[in-house]
Amino acid sequence: MTHPAQTIDFHKFKVSCKACSLQELCLPRGLDSSGMDRLEEIVKRSRPVQRGDLIFRAGDKLINIYAVRSGTVKLSMLDESGADQILGFIFPGEIIGLDGIDKQVHQVSATAIEVATYCSFPFSSINNICKQIPDLQMQLMRLMSRQLTAENELILTIGKKNADEKIAIFLLSLSARFHTLGFSASEFKLSMSRQDIANYLGLTIETVSRVFSRLQRDGIIKIDRKMVTIQDRDALVSVSISCQTAKKLTGHD
Amino acid sequence: MTHPAQTIDFHKFKVSCKACSLQELCLPRGLDSSGMDRLEEIVKRSRPVQRGDLIFRAGDKLINIYAVRSGTVKLSMLDESGADQILGFIFPGEIIGLDGIDKQVHQVSATAIEVATYCSFPFSSINNICKQIPDLQMQLMRLMSRQLTAENELILTIGKKNADEKIAIFLLSLSARFHTLGFSASEFKLSMSRQDIANYLGLTIETVSRVFSRLQRDGIIKIDRKMVTIQDRDALVSVSISCQTAKKLTGHD
């Protein structure tokens, strides 16, 4: 409630999926014109939320699922002992809330890490439309399947990689995602803090900082506060897969 | 091929979901009688597979999804540098293969870690039935949602817990799952090797062995080869949540 008055069209809550540039990444993908009409009937666009604002909280009843429209959102969960783990960073066009379907309660919290907007879809309406439009049902399953695969990869990264590999994989993954969104794959802004990166990768903030510095010293990346430039992608890739076995085979890096 | 001649009904490939004791855990859950008939038309039951046999392999085209019927199956994936990560142990009544839906290609491999049987469901048929039976579609989404939550918890465990906590969480999780299946929650057999446990939790086999020994020395569990007895569940729970913050607060364990 502290954000200044907006004169731009942020407050147009009704929104057209048909006209949305994220259409091909988002929920409407693969729907025909009438399918999109059905979605547009139920979608609501949020006003901008500020850094730190929650979109939903673990434990909330599942009312809506959400599509991030602009900005970055982080998903996180707390365990019994109070530790919290960031499970992913969500960029425009991506859907969140699907993990709450089983228990009808959100299992994770979604927090904006910079100014963000999103679209809400009442889940019960989605569910009704699914019964009539198999394409939407299929798209939902594809999205959940994709999330499963993304989590598999995070498990592999956290479980089997050392600090250098984790950071390299993280940067390459961001690069690919920015590229998908139509931005530069070699130069981008980290919307998350070092603390968030460390938490996500199972490291400490100091280690993240040290690895960034080392990669920069080696001329592989350039990093200035939040701006990252990938200067030598091949080298970054080889850092990302220079696993223990490789070291064993060559005897060194 | 070394197992003795079976006179029991393992080779009856047609099988009734209606009569299956796993019905309430498995794919048919929530379906009415006619819905189950539809499933029974397409399901095929496997002959027993042996320890080490693959049910499907990462990269295989997605033809079927599978329900484990008996035994234990592990899911695992390889990365570019050859490291492989076990992503989960699958018990009877659980569905595997859903992560392949997005790309129509299996993203992980499923390997029996002891003699196992399973049911196959052609995915295209499942998909067709979903169009007519919203309950099945909902059940599939619930199952995928549940898998997302399970992976979230694994990420938290691998990323934020120390060796003792990981093992305690692992044992408590197995205990709960055996209980769900109608077995004892306090005494059960580990169907997986120490190596598999270590891989799954992001540890080494030696560390797993040491933690088991320590927990036994402390009288919290009893472990004899693969048989585990939980002797002091409360203590095991407190090991599982005795996180770094707890140590900071109390100054010791």
Add this chain to the structure above:
DNA sequence: CGCGTCGTTGAAGCCGCTCAATAGATGTGG
């Protein structure tokens, strides 16, 4: 300008890994 937050860098310690030896279990063939 002073303060708080965030990020960087250094020094020291610890947890889990690596390496190695041994024990126990399982399987095979004579």
Add this chain to the structure above:
DNA sequence: CCACATCTATTGAGCGGCTTCAACGACGCG
């Protein structure tokens, strides 16, 4: 039934990568 080979698990000793602890630097904002 035992000798032998193989595989799995346990235990110890030493090492190393990441964390912890601490100090400092860089912005941003009042």
